[in-house]
Amino acid sequence: MKEKVLTEHFGLENLYKIDVYKKQGGYQATEKALKKMKPEEILEEVKKANLRGRGGAGFPAGVKWSFVPDTDKPKYLCVNADEGEPGTFKDRYIMSHNPHMLLEGIIITSFCVGIHAAFIYIRGEYEAIALRLEQAISEAYENGFLGKNILESGFDLDIFVHRGAGAYICGEETALLESLEGKRGVPRLKPPFPASVGLWQCPTVINNVETISNISHIILNGAEWFVKQGLPKDGGTRIFGVSGMVKNPGIYELPLGTSLKDIIFKHAGGMKEGKKLKAVIPGGMSAPILTADEINIKMDFDSLVEANSMLGSAAIIVIDEKTSILDVLKVVTKFYSHESCGQCTPCRIGNSWINKIVKRIAEGKGKKEDIDSILRLASNIEGNTLCPLGDAAAMPILSITKKFRKELESHV
Amino acid sequence: MQEKANEMIKIFIDKEPVEAEQGTTVLKAAERAGIHIPHLCYHPAFPPEGSCRMCLVEIEGFPKLELACSTVVKDEMKISAKSERVVKARKAVLEFLLAEHPLDCPICDKAGDCKLQDYYDEYGLFESQFKEAKEKREKKLKIGKSLILDQERCVLCTRCVRFLKEVTTTQDLGVFHRGVHSSVNIYEGAAVENNYSGNLAEICPVGAITDEDFRFKTRSWFLKEGESICPLCSRGCNILIEYHPGFPRFEVPKRVYRIKARENPEVNDFWVCDRGRYGYSYLDEHRADKIIMNKIEGENVLTWENISEYLGEKIKRLSSAKKTSGIALILHTWLSNEELFLLHKIFKDDLKVEKIFFADLPQGEADGYLLTSETSPNRRGAQEIGFDIKPVDLDALASGTDFLLAFGPFLSGLFSPKDLKAALNTVKRKVLFSSYTHELNSLFDIVLPVALIAEKEGSLTNVEGKVQGFQPALEPPGESLPEWKVLSDLGKELGIDSKFYSELPSPEAILIEMGKKIPFFKKKND
Numbered sequence: 001m002k003e004k005v006l007t008e009h010f011g012l013e014n015l016y017k018i019d020v021y022k023k024q025g026g027y028q029a030t031e032k033a034l035k036k037m038k039p040e041e042i043l044e045e046v047k048k049a050n051l052r053g054r055g056g057a058g059f060p061a062g063v064k065w066s067f068v069p070d071t072d073k074p075k076y077l078c079v080n081a082d083e084g085e086p087g088t089f090k091d092r093y094i095m096s097h098n099p100h101m102l103l104e105g106i107i108i109t110s111f112c113v114g115i116h117a118a119f120i121y122i123r124g125e126y127e128a129i130a131l132r133l134e135q136a137i138s139e140a141y142e143n144g145f146l147g148k149n150i151l152e153s154g155f156d157l158d159i160f161v162h163r164g165a166g167a168y169i170c171g172e173e174t175a176l177l178e179s180l181e182g183k184r185g186v187p188r189l190k191p192p193f194p195a196s197v198g199l200w201q202c203p204t205v206i207n208n209v210e211t212i213s214n215i216s217h218i219i220l221n222g223a224e225w226f227v228k229q230g231l232p233k234d235g236g237t238r239i240f241g242v243s244g245m246v247k248n249p250g251i252y253e254l255p256l257g258t259s260l261k262d263i264i265f266k267h268a269g270g271m272k273e274g275k276k277l278k279a280v281i282p283g284g285m286s287a288p289i290l291t292a293d294e295i296n297i298k299m300d301f302d303s304l305v306e307a308n309s310m311l312g313s314a315a316i317i318v319i320d321e322k323t324s325i326l327d328v329l330k331v332v333t334k335f336y337s338h339e340s341c342g343q344c345t346p347c348r349i350g351n352s353w354i355n356k357i358v359k360r361i362a363e364g365k366g367k368k369e370d371i372d373s374i375l376r377l378a379s380n381i382e383g384n385t386l387c388p389l390g391d392a393a394a395m396p397i398l399s400i401t402k403k404f405r406k407e408l409e410s411h412v
Numbered sequence: 413m414q415e416k417a418n419e420m421i422k423i424f425i426d427k428e429p430v431e432a433e434q435g436t437t438v439l440k441a442a443e444r445a446g447i448h449i450p451h452l453c454y455h456p457a458f459p460p461e462g463s464c465r466m467c468l469v470e471i472e473g474f475p476k477l478e479l480a481c482s483t484v485v486k487d488e489m490k491i492s493a494k495s496e497r498v499v500k501a502r503k504a505v506l507e508f509l510l511a512e513h514p515l516d517c518p519i520c521d522k523a524g525d526c527k528l529q530d531y532y533d534e535y536g537l538f539e540s541q542f543k544e545a546k547e548k549r550e551k552k553l554k555i556g557k558s559l560i561l562d563q564e565r566c567v568l569c570t571r572c573v574r575f576l577k578e579v580t581t582t583q584d585l586g587v588f589h590r591g592v593h594s595s596v597n598i599y600e601g602a603a604v605e606n607n608y609s610g611n612l613a614e615i616c617p618v619g620a621i622t623d624e625d626f627r628f629k630t631r632s633w634f635l636k637e638g639e640s641i642c643p644l645c646s647r648g649c650n651i652l653i654e655y656h657p658g659f660p661r662f663e664v665p666k667r668v669y670r671i672k673a674r675e676n677p678e679v680n681d682f683w684v685c686d687r688g689r690y691g692y693s694y695l696d697e698h699r700a701d702k703i704i705m706n707k708i709e710g711e712n713v714l715t716w717e718n719i720s721e722y723l724g725e726k727i728k729r730l731s732s733a734k735k736t737s738g739i740a741l742i743l744h745t746w747l748s749n750e751e752l753f754l755l756h757k758i759f760k761d762d763l764k765v766e767k768i769f770f771a772d773l774p775q776g777e778a779d780g781y782l783l784t785s786e787t788s789p790n791r792r793g794a795q796e797i798g799f800d801i802k803p804v805d806l807d808a809l810a811s812g813t814d815f816l817l818a819f820g821p822f823l824s825g826l827f828s829p830k831d832l833k834a835a836l837n838t839v840k841r842k843v844l845f846s847s848y849t850h851e852l853n854s855l856f857d858i859v860l861p862v863a864l865i866a867e868k869e870g871s872l873t874n875v876e877g878k879v880q881g882f883q884p885a886l887e888p889p890g891e892s893l894p895e896w897k898v899l900s901d902l903g904k905e906l907g908i909d910s911k912f913y914s915e916l917p918s919p920e921a922i923l924i925e926m927g928k929k930i931p932f933f934k935k936k937n938d
Contacts, residue, residue, distance in 0.1 A: 167590065184586075184587065189460060189461070189462040189479075189482055337591060337592065338590075338591060339590075339591070340590070340591040340592070341590055341591070341594075342568065342587070342589070342590050342591045342592065342593070342594030343463045343568070343594075344462070344463045344464070344465055345463070345464055345465050345466075345505050345508050345509055345567070345568075346465055346504065346505060346508055348508075348568065348591060348592055348594060349508040349509065349511055349512050349592060350508055351591070351592075352512075352547075352591060352592035353508070353511055353542065353544065356544035356545070357543075357544065360543075360544065373541060380501070380504035380507070380508070383476050383477065384465055384468060384477060384501050384504065384505070385465070386462050386463055386465070
């Protein structure tokens, strides 16, 4: 039986308060994990649950945790709450509606990996949510779920909320670490990976808010149940954030593998004002665009890769026929040009160059060869940058330009 | 102690087998095999940065192009450093860099020395496709004593930022803003103020940081370079002297234009201090280039051919009258090991001269890194040779000295002209070996122009006891000759140990002889 996992109680008033949360069975998973389970058992369960990262890359969480080496150094957990991918707004719902679910995930993950300090790196604009998290954290301390000797298990944990300063790049895990360390937020060269050399050069687990929020459910209901909520290799549900020209934009928690067509036309109520669908960006702005003919597709990691796109953060941006694709391209190129950290050459100059061309086309000064220039420059960025931001920019630019070339040509 | 050599493995670069040290990077392994992989941000002094993306190569088994600067070699690794895909990526990076570059090479001081120019020449030569407006940035920011930053030329390799973070730890520069607006700058109200600032212009791969000391004075392709050792303190930093071979080309008789660091991991790594870098005027200014005869009896005209005969005759006369106590020497420690050794042998060992003084520059202040408080380059060498380094005692000098051989210009700085003149007036015959035209010269009968360290061959012993050889980087001006030459001629002329001198044609041979007599120099020589 498939059901809502993460958003089940979202409608409940004051769910963010610990008493309400506890009445819904809150913190039972923490009790179970800390009192009845060994860290190895938790790790085994999470691995079996095939919980893949919800931030965009889809890396299995359990496997990531198992990369953390056994050392005397302190280990850290960083929860990536720098939700900045355009179209993505699921984590803010989780954190504002049910912050304790996230805290439970953090406690269990930290217990499993042997972590005593966890950081929630939250985007600067989420000021109110950061406050709510702080309140939830202090409630958790008061109730003995944080601090020293949690539930008399001998396990200690502190959680800190750190607000970002407004850079998209700080959602990239190594730039997040730099920023958390108080430095300029630019990505680090990998390897070494954060699991071995992360925050302050110590082993560090970095997971997305939604990923961590699933942990308490896996512990409480078991890996087998979790897998049943999704696909065998891709356990659990997914919170799809639907935005754009649909009747009912919002978040929809659905099993992985739900068809994109159903999400748009059944769950989100179909197109706004009866307009025709033109295109869909299926996984946050970085995901290659799909045309209206390509929406008969299952929303899971592998199906989208097959369709040369990606599930990413599962943020679905719906574009109708009235929207100019040049406007879409302008928004996309402006965003990446603005958000490129500037560290590496192709991303720094390539994105700005493409944006300058697109702006010129929009001003009516485009030339025929500009379309080919956009394609050439984007493919020179793709695969050649220091961090995934280069690809994140090149993928939508290439797919939009290729799939809607005719329409773009009509502007030059 | 001998470091244990790393195990060697075999890799392939463009199908050619190449030996590589285990644990090294693709870029270093290639460099070792004589294959240059283009790079801008990588500098051997710092950990790989990976931001310029010029060094991307293809490695079998890797789907993406990988960084040569940071990828560690593995046995049997197959690398393509110039495949079509690699060259395409390289050209792409160049195209990006040049798109926002001002292309003002004709007025850029770095032209001819610029990696961006070199790589464009090698990989580019393409027409610009960039039809947009370039970003406007600061073109003439004064960021330190002698440094000018042109943000438009900057390729954001951050070598300068990392140098100030990792070498001087002063962190005077940072990257500001984001994306295409990113630029290097100083912090508000601050500047690059440390004794190593000049290195920034040197490690900048393009013309972003230029040096006011060099800026607009010549073009780098007019210059030739010679290797030498910096004599301005006792560290013995290895340097390159860049000079104009057509000197004197202009009205200003300037020969040396620039000092650069020469890599030596055991002494100065890749750096020289600002004192060493900018203090090169001693090489050209007020140089003596002729033998000066102020007071000389008879009709003698002295030339380098008869000078040793002349000096030898004076010394022999005192020696045969058992009056070598009337001989005095004033030395300094800019003299090479070989010269000091010959002086010690002739005057101390053979003639038993006791009045031997040293006139050096006063001590300065060390900077905690390379610059030492000792201001002359070979004090340690003089000690190891056996000299007791005593300061000049004018009273001792003025009592019963018949013949004085003095070296160097430093004497004048140590005493008032009046005292010095009074003391020297009591000395019957006095000869000065100096590289400079100086008031001091008028107090001596004869002044012989001599070469500086940059102009001769020899070795120096640095503060840590490291003996470093050097070859002439420049021609000595006019009639100048190196002291070792004059001293070995004099030794031969005196005829005390004639076999010894007949076998000493060069400083190299002198150093070998030294090694036989002084264990310190043998050990260092092995």
